[in-house]
Structures are given as structure tokens and as C-alpha cells.
Amino acid sequence: MGSDEKPDWPVWATLVSPPDHPVTAAAEADARDAAARFGHFVVRGPVFGLAARAEGQRSWRVLTAVSSGDPQSARDSMQSKLWFRAKDEAENRIQRRELLRAVKRLESERVDDMTVLGVRYKVVRADEIVYTHDGAVEGPRPTDPEPADPEWGTAHRGPALDDGLVIDPATPVSPMAAAERHALGGLHYTATRYPADVRADSAHALHTHPAVIVLPAAFAVLEETPGAWTPIGALHSTAQEARKQLHFQLDWLWPRMPHDGGGFTPEQFRQAAAQLRAQPRAQHYELLSRRFVVARMTRVLRIGADGPEGPRPSDVDASDPGEQHAPMDEDGTIHYDA
Numbered sequence: 001m002g003s004d005e006k007p008d009w010p011v012w013a014t015l016v017s018p019p020d021h022p023v024t025a026a027a028e029a030d031a032r033d034a035a036a037r038f039g040h041f042v043v044r045g046p047v048f049g050l051a052a053r054a055e056g057q058r059s060w061r062v063l064t065a066v067s068s069g070d071p072q073s074a075r076d077s078m079q080s081k082l083w084f085r086a087k088d089e090a091e092n093r094i095q096r097r098e099l100l101r102a103v104k105r106l107e108s109e110r111v112d113d114m115t116v117l118g119v120r121y122k123v124v125r126a127d128e129i130v131y132t133h134d135g136a137v138e139g140p141r142p143t144d145p146e147p148a149d150p151e152w153g154t155a156h157r158g159p160a161l162d163d164g165l166v167i168d169p170a171t172p173v174s175p176m177a178a179a180e181r182h183a184l185g186g187l188h189y190t191a192t193r194y195p196a197d198v199r200a201d202s203a204h205a206l207h208t209h210p211a212v213i214v215l216p217a218a219f220a221v222l223e224e225t226p227g228a229w230t231p232i233g234a235l236h237s238t239a240q241e242a243r244k245q246l247h248f249q250l251d252w253l254w255p256r257m258p259h260d261g262g263g264f265t266p267e268q269f270r271q272a273a274a275q276l277r278a279q280p281r282a283q284h285y286e287l288l289s290r291r292f293v294v295a296r297m298t299r300v301l302r303i304g305a306d307g308p309e310g311p312r313p314s315d316v317d318a319s320d321p322g323e324q325h326a327p328m329d330e331d332g333t334i335h336y337d338a
Contacts, residue, residue, distance in 0.1 A: 017172035031176035038131035059168035071311035079106035126301040139283035209302035
């Protein structure tokens with residue numbers, strides 16, 4: 001037995017547990033319907049997050065959502081987590097010194113995996129895909145969570161993406177989830193539009209990280225552009241949170257950004273926001289001569305003997321490492337004027 005009190009199954013083994021509740025049975029039926037309808041998928045590209053596990057544990061706890069567009073954003077999150085741990089949790093100067101040493105390293109180095117005070121932190125990577133059929137993208141399923149009374153303001157936020165998520169390939173999944181894992185197990189980049197090093201890294205990952213886990217569904221708003229669907233915002237935990245982001249852009253952001261105005265007046269933007277509110281559970285919206293769709297996004301994370309896959313050599317950073325917080329000394333004093 002492992003320290004998590006479960007058998008030490010190989011990472012490629014998938015344990016299956018049939019639905020035992022009406023709610024999970026309904027979700028399983030939705031998954032079957034979606035698989036029959038949306039038989040293709042488009043790879044959007046990699047997303048990154050931060051996970052950690054304590055010494056002796058098998059499972060990984062997600063600390064920041066697997067949704068960042070580049071590895072450095074996740075490394076910056078690691079730096080921030082360690083800085084706040086030094087500020088709020090260190091019990092003495094020795095602990096704070098070790099935490100701050102790790103922070104200092106992350107300010108100048110691209111470090112994807114480090115152990116600090118008995119906790120291993122790792123930048124993790126997943127491929128983001130969207131299921132399609134005849135040019136249409138999959139939207140929210142009937143059993144995906146929707147609020148009884150949709151709220152559109154910014155004061156209240158829904159559940160955070162990946163909040164409380166634990167990555168453990170030994171956790172049993174439903175038959176449809178197991179079938180999806182099997183179907184996506186060979187996912188790698190083959191199209192010639194990808195650079196040769198990207199294709200090579202993708203093929204190599206099939207051997208180093210042979211198992212896959214499908215993370216919880218995420219939702220995003222896409223805009224139809226010539227020959228493509230273009231994301232206009234971040235990934236969210238619910239379809240309503242994705243709609244709220246579009247509402248914020250229509251109601252507040254875009255009217256204040258002349259280059260995004262498209263010749264429309266603030267009043268026209270307000271009317272478009274009102275149209276959106278009038279269709280609280282729709283998937284498709286035609287607003288201001290633009291077409292938007294709420295898409296259900298799938299994230300596929302590869303697993304190997306040493307845990308989740310990290311960034312690949314061909315993954316591109318949007319920025320260099322840098323200082324995220326003011327310097328702190330071993331006594332916990334923060335020097336804002338340094």
C-alpha cells in the first residue's frame with residue numbers, strides 16, 4: 001500500500017467505477033451523447049499550472065489552475081506561493097531562509113520542479129482541446145452546473161477553476177471518462193503546421209508520460225473569425241462565469257478601449273450587454289455584428305512515473321523570470337523601499 005492508503009497501481013492503469021447516483025448517471029448519459037455528436041477535436045495548445053505534493057504522498061494538489069498560456073506564468077505563481085509561505089507560515093528563521101532561497105532562485109532561473117521544506121512544487125502542463133462537429137464547437141452540457149439565478153456583476157465570483165483539485169491516476173472514474181482517457185492516450189502533435197521540435201517533444205511525451213488524466217471541464221467564450229474560433233478571455237469553472245467575462249467586456253471594458261470599439265457607441269455596447277443578460281443560458285450570441293459561442297474546453301494532462309508532465313523544451317515563455325514581491329529578510333520584515 002502507498003501512503004495514501006490505496007494500492008500502488010501503475011500510472012497507466014485506469015480504475016472504473018459505474019455511476020451509483022442519479023446525478024452521476026445523468027452526467028454519464030450526457031457524456032455518451034456528447035461523444036456521439038462531437039466526434040472530432042481541435043488542439044488549442046498547452047496550458048500550465050502549479051501542483052504540489054508532500055513527501056510520501058502519491059497524489060498532487062493543484063495550487064493554481066492549469067490555465068496559464070505559458071510556463072513562466074506558473075513559475076511566477078510558484079514564486080508567489082513560496083513568498084507568502086515565508087511571510088505567513090514560516091515558524092522560524094531557518095524555515096524562512098530556505099523559502100526565501102527558493103524565491104530568490106525563481107527570480108532569475110526557469111525552475112519547473114523544486115522541493116522546499118518537504119513539499120515538492122511542480123509546474124504542470126496540459127493540452128487544451130475543444131470537441132467539434134461540422135464546424136460547431138461543443139457547448140455546456142445539460143448537467144454542467146448553472147446557477148438558478150444568474151448573476152452578472154463583478155462583486156460575486158463563482159468557484160475558482162481547479163479549486164481543490166487533486167491529481168491522482170488511481171482515483172476511479174466513470175466508464176465514459178475511462179473511454180475518453182483511452183481515446184486521448186495517443187494525443188500528440190503531428191500536423192506540419194507545428195515546428196519540428198514541437199512535434200518531436202510531443203511524440204517523446206507518449207513514452208515519458210504514457211498515461212493521461214482529463215481535468216474537470218473548463219469554459220471559455222470564443223469569437224468566430226474567418227476560418228477559426230478565437231478565444232476572447234480566460235478559462236472558467238462554469239459557463240456562467242465565461243458569460244460574465246463577455247458581459248464585463250461589453251458593459252465596461254470595450255467601450256473604454258477605442259481600438260476595440262469597432263465604431264460602436266457606449267450606448268450600443270450597453271444594449272449588447274443587455275441582450276446577453278436576456279439570454280442567460282444560451283451558447284450562441286450575435287452581438288454588435290460579431291458571433292460568440294460559449295465553449296466547453298477539455299484539458300488533457302499526461303502522467304508518468306514521476307508525476308504530471310512539466311513544460312517541454314519547445315514550450316515558449318511569454319516573459320523572463322523576475323521579482324514578483326518586495327524583498328523580505330529572515331526575520332520576516334518586508335522592505336518595500338529596497
